[in-house]
Amino acid sequence: MFVSPMLLHKSEQPFEDKEFITELKLDGIRLILSKFNNQIKLYTRHNNEVTSKFPELLHIDIPDGTVLDGEIIVTDKDGKPDFEAMMERFQSKRSNHHIQFCVFDIIYYKGEKITHLPLIERKDILESLIHNDQYFAKVQWMLGKGEAYFDIVKQHDLEGIVLKRAASKYQINKRSQNWLKVINYxxxxxxxxxxxxxxxxxxxxxxxxxxxxxxxxxxxxxxxxxxxxxxxxxxxxxxxxxxxxxxxxxxxxxxxxxxxxxxxxxxxxxxxxxxx
Structure with a gap:
């Protein structure tokens, strides 16, 4: 089942606010993973089904009736997301680039829509649900510390950070000021x-x-x-x-x-x- 994801607004500068969590902005392809009727399906943010492109992701052990939101990435030799390599993998099954699905939110759980729950509670569900392995990882986050984390991102030439209000609901198919991206231009x-x-x-x-x-x-x-x-x-x-x-x-x-x-x-x- 496809769910149109929540989108981000832009902030020109990072900020320090303990009502927001801070995450790394990953340079990959947004991916919605759903499991209904014991079938896993994968969708891009524009509702293109891409299940057959990523067979590595079809054996995750999650309850039926679950929808996950995240970013699929390929990393370079230094462990940094490599968007060009990700596109090579996306466009060709013959590519041998190793992918990883980095999960940052959950929209349905055990058949119930949980978009009304605060982000911090949805994160708790993810913590118990997703186990990091070679193909799956939970996106790490922290309360506040947006400015300090952005400084680290700049030092390592990463894409940027995402600041999300900890109490925010998941707004399907909406671009919200509760989710903000800060790009390391x-x-x-x-x-x-x-x-x-x-x-x-x-x-x-x-x-x-x-x-x-x-x-x-x-x-x-x-x-x-x-x-x-x-x-x-x-x-x-x-x-x-x-x-x-x-x-x-x-x-x-x-x-x-x-x-x-x-x-x-x-x-x-x-x-x-x-x-x-």
């Missing part, structure tokens, strides 16, 4: 090298010795930022193809992004400000 100064014709995507490049190296695409630009770009780019056009208009890299801006990909591209860059 990186920043870079890049050049705009082009734009896509049919959708607003900007091509980005990073300056290297004697060249501009491609750095990916950027979709997230403020309305004011787009307006300023449109005022400038016409005089900088150097060529076009079927998909893109290429421009002389004269417009420079600062962007924030999650991390560098293995190919040196910026992961999910978003516009901050123009610097030239």
């Amino acid at each position: 990186q920043y870079a100064d890049v050049f705009i090298t082009g734009l896509r014709k049919d959708e607003f995507w900007l091509l980005l490049g990073i300056e290297e010795i004697n060249r501009i190296k491609p750095a990916g695409i950027m979709e997230f630009v403020s309305p004011a930022g787009r307006k300023q770009f449109y005022k400038q780019f016409q005089d900088l056009i150097i060529e076009e193809d079927k998909k893109f208009i290429h421009v002389d890299p004269k417009i420079k801006c600062r962007v924030k992004f999650r991390n560098y990909t293995k190919k040196g591209m910026l992961c999910i860059p978003s516009f901050v400000e123009y610097i030239s």
